[in-house]
Amino acid sequence: MNDSPLDGLDARTMALAYLGFGTAGILGGELLLSAALGAPPAPEAELIKGFSFVAVSTAFVWALASRKDRRIERQQTSIRSSLDQLRTVVAASPVPIIAVTPEGRVTRWNDAATEAFGWKRDEVLGEPLPYSAGENSENSEEIIRRTIDEDGLSDVSVERRRADGDLREFRLSTAVVRDADDEPAEIVGAFVDVTEQQRRERRLREFELAVEQAGHAIYLTTPEGEITYVNPAFEEITGYDAAEAVGESAALLSSGEMPEAYYERLWRAVQSGETWQERIIDRRKGGELYTAIQTIAPIASDGDIHGYVAIQSDITESELTRQRLGVLNRMFRHNLRNRMNVIEGYAEMIRQDATGAAGVADEDLTDAAETIVEAASELVALSEKAQTVSDALESEATPRRVSALVESAVSRAESTYPEATIRTDIETGVFARVDSRVGAALDELIANALKHGGETVHVDVYRTEDDDSKLVVRVADDGPGIPDEEWRVIKRGEETPLEHGTGMGLWLVHWVVKKAGGSMELEPSPLGGTAVTLKLPVGAERPRTWFPSGE
Structure with missing residues (x-):
């Protein structure tokens, strides 16, 4: 919207209009004076002066208007340029x-x-x-x-x-x-x-909550090992609150129990970008030693290490429990074996004495002596089974071909039970490896089937139809089967005074298979007895020709 009607006129139009109005004014004035008042015409010189003034005024008006037009044009050009720039900026x-x-x-x-x-x-x-x-x-x-x-x-x-x-x-x-x-x-x-x-912010908040609420001690350090953050579990486990720990070296927890070589290996590993996980003995603020599984990982991006994150799981109580159980187990087995040898010896003496001087045996006394010997032998066997369980669970896992484990277990069973019939059926092309400790479970299943079942055992190995990462090993017999109450105990994972197993065999199989990451199921056997099916995770496949020794 324009401020006045003159704003729409350019300089030339305004100058011509001013000149026309000025000239018309002079001439019209002369005519009006002459016609209306009868005044004599103005001298020519005066008219020239008037026209000269109008001409000069017109030139002045033209100059002013031209200056205004140029200023307006510059402003409009600037505005158009700004608008074009704004459109370009908005578009880009x-x-x-x-x-x-x-x-x-x-x-x-x-x-x-x-x-x-x-x-x-x-x-x-x-x-x-x-x-x-x-x-x-x-x-x-x-x-x-x-x-x-x-x-x-x-x-x-x-x-x-x-x-x-x-x-x-x-x-x-x-x-x-x-x-x-x-x-x-x-x-x-x-x-x-x-x-x-x-x-990202929500994930970060979730991560912060997870770290704050974690049951493991978590702390962050600079590349030089200066602590920059600790979580509440760190404060609870170590006794140091955040204000005391942040800014201090991670050596704050050092107990002096670990050799210097331990820390040298640790730093070499994490500074090269590896994750370190080892058992460590540290010291709490109050001076007490504690044992932890410690994991330290570098915090890196684009190949540069910006710091480290350390996680400690306090295993002090579990270590003490393991030590106590180990000592008790060794003492129990050692003393049991010694005392059972004594019992067997005296039972044998009683059985020999039961014959008497006349050569007539006291059948009741003989039967009692034999019962004592049998019970002693069973207790010694139970002690040895406990040792087998302990050895199997505490040994290191190594991958072995399942066919080799099956063949070894069958060979041992055939030497112990030469009259038995053991048939194996390993699916063609199965060269998978499984946890080597599964061999102890196979020994137990086959021996148990032959000892308490019938005279025939079938061992089948095959891939599952729905999951290529799992392998099935099934041991089937033609015996009377495993009692339901004993199987319920295994499935539940604990025994009660009213419901418990009769031996350690199934527990051995259960624990070993669980430790190997697998599962165990009980089902009727095609032979009429019981079939125990193990579903095991497998490792990498290898061509048969790579293992000429069968391993």
């Missing part, structure tokens, strides 16, 4: 920028908005905003109203659904563009997609 901005009328119809939509929301510019210009708001977010109409009322908004959190239905999170800032009458003409909004940032 990596930030989605959208403008709408107060009624919500789209007037501007840059390429970044197309990338962020999925609609093309031609699809939305002149149309209502195409996206919808999330359930917990303000809608577009409310944002427009607030923008006008508050003359712009800053950093408002909104959720908007893309053309493909994906709900994204944005930080939105808006501004009002007003016309010459100070009325809202456009509402411009700039969107910053913070979806991934918000997800």
